[in-house]
Amino acid sequence: MTATHPGLPETGRAAADLLADLAALTAADLPTRGERVSAYVYDTGRPAVRQAAHEAYLAMLEVNGLDPTAFPSVVALERQVIGATATRLGGSDATPGIFTSGGTESIILAVKAARDARSDIAEPEIVVPITAHAAFHKAGTYLRVRVIAVPVDPTTFKADPEAMAAACTDATVLVVASAPSYAHGVIDPVERIAADAAARGIPCHVDACVGGYLLPWLAEAGADVPPFDLSVPGVTSLTADLHKYGYAPKGASVLLFRDEAMRRSAYFVCASWPGYPVVNSTVQSSKGAGPLAGAWATMQALGAEGYRELGRSTLSATRRLIAGVEAIDGLVVLGKPEAALVAMGADPASPLDLWALADESRSRGFFLQPQLSAAGLPASLHLTLTGASEQGIEEILAVLRASADAVRPLGPGTPPADLIALIHELDFSTLDDAGFAALLPMAGIEVGGESSGRMAGVNRLLDALPVEGRELIVNRFLSALYSPYLGQ
Numbered sequence: 001m002t003a004t005h006p007g008l009p010e011t012g013r014a015a016a017d018l019l020a021d022l023a024a025l026t027a028a029d030l031p032t033r034g035e036r037v038s039a040y041v042y043d044t045g046r047p048a049v050r051q052a053a054h055e056a057y058l059a060m061l062e063v064n065g066l067d068p069t070a071f072p073s074v075v076a077l078e079r080q081v082i083g084a085t086a087t088r089l090g091g092s093d094a095t096p097g098i099f100t101s102g103g104t105e106s107i108i109l110a111v112k113a114a115r116d117a118r119s120d121i122a123e124p125e126i127v128v129p130i131t132a133h134a135a136f137h138k139a140g141t142y143l144r145v146r147v148i149a150v151p152v153d154p155t156t157f158k159a160d161p162e163a164m165a166a167a168c169t170d171a172t173v174l175v176v177a178s179a180p181s182y183a184h185g186v187i188d189p190v191e192r193i194a195a196d197a198a199a200r201g202i203p204c205h206v207d208a209c210v211g212g213y214l215l216p217w218l219a220e221a222g223a224d225v226p227p228f229d230l231s232v233p234g235v236t237s238l239t240a241d242l243h244k245y246g247y248a249p250k251g252a253s254v255l256l257f258r259d260e261a262m263r264r265s266a267y268f269v270c271a272s273w274p275g276y277p278v279v280n281s282t283v284q285s286s287k288g289a290g291p292l293a294g295a296w297a298t299m300q301a302l303g304a305e306g307y308r309e310l311g312r313s314t315l316s317a318t319r320r321l322i323a324g325v326e327a328i329d330g331l332v333v334l335g336k337p338e339a340a341l342v343a344m345g346a347d348p349a350s351p352l353d354l355w356a357l358a359d360e361s362r363s364r365g366f367f368l369q370p371q372l373s374a375a376g377l378p379a380s381l382h383l384t385l386t387g388a389s390e391q392g393i394e395e396i397l398a399v400l401r402a403s404a405d406a407v408r409p410l411g412p413g414t415p416p417a418d419l420i421a422l423i424h425e426l427d428f429s430t431l432d433d434a435g436f437a438a439l440l441p442m443a444g445i446e447v448g449g450e451s452s453g454r455m456a457g458v459n460r461l462l463d464a465l466p467v468e469g470r471e472l473i474v475n476r477f478l479s480a481l482y483s484p485y486l487g488q
């Protein structure tokens, strides 16, 4: 689907016309409400909360967070949001923090703070479990910090504290634990990891991007949640995303620090150019205050009671989903999910083709997120459940059962040997985006159009390739996608 008016029009157009274009363009997107998408979106199911967030977002849209002395409203809102977050996560009103655009930006800043706090180390390293979010690898790439990814327990999918401690060297500037990990929804042994790090004088970051606004409420609803926040000795920083289980509009995350010196290390300052002195808390410089206001309004509109109720229904939905999946022949739940993220794997005794299952499920109106095998851990399909999931659980399970029945006769699925051989023969250094785009239909990949939701072939191929091969292909694919060579 293309916009009806591509490019810059000679004369301006009416808002209604523009909104009609947007409606047409988004018609092909996955739905952002209605609990038919197992990732990306977080829904309270409460229209009044959403409306409060939208209106607050719009009210602050044009305020620029670049200069908090020019726009003190930004400081006031940010302090409220950070204080409210910290007091639920083992800190207090006085805990230093930064409001950022998302989990990745928070993580990049946490790594920068740790790196810059140890400017005496020439080649800094961070130690992360292999299950840590890719954002740590991104931070490592952007900041030139080496990432040491340590294997996890292959049964529980949790970080192995002994292996983490053994991976630390004199160059380690940060040790990381997840609460929970995204892929399997399990909580790393934060107390042990943080204590071992502290014993060596190394800071410890807890990635609670998912868990920060979820685990406290799950605990109140009766879930067994081990200590994971700033109350744990040795934890020096923590990330919690408002645009996940804080249910805020996208562009909202919080980074908390145990001490203020570490927060100052995260800042960027520059007074060596002839313009205004730059002092930024975030990667972004100019930034609209809409996401901050939207996050603040969501927290205020929900209140502790709202989050408590969403936590209760999220826990109930997760338990029902896990029980239902475990009863489906050919599927298993990987590890023991401790939050509301569930990874469904193929049962080694009677495996199903997960990628075909995802396509079947999508054709029945329910999107499952594929997760490739990596570092010896099996492939899986991901489900993130939210406070609005509970009423749709029976429907999801019915879709999963029907999809499993449809793909069971196909067996486990085999890697596409021809395609893999073709990829090995290709000289990528001479292949431009047009050439790459032209190859995709031959590989059975269609972008846009009827069968574009059918991704089993692509997932099967990616899963069979080594990491470098996967990364090369998806890099080329993204560039081709944004080129004029692929039909949309």
Ligand SMILES: Cc1ncc(COP(=O)(O)O)c(C=O)c1O
Pocket (backbone or CB within 6 Å): 101, 102, 103, 104, 105, 107, 133, 135, 178, 180, 181, 182, 207, 208, 209, 210, 241, 253
């Ligand atoms: C545990 C964890 N950390 C970090 C991130 C990155 O967050 P974002 O996508 O907001 O940048 C995610 C995203 O799913 C996550 O699950």
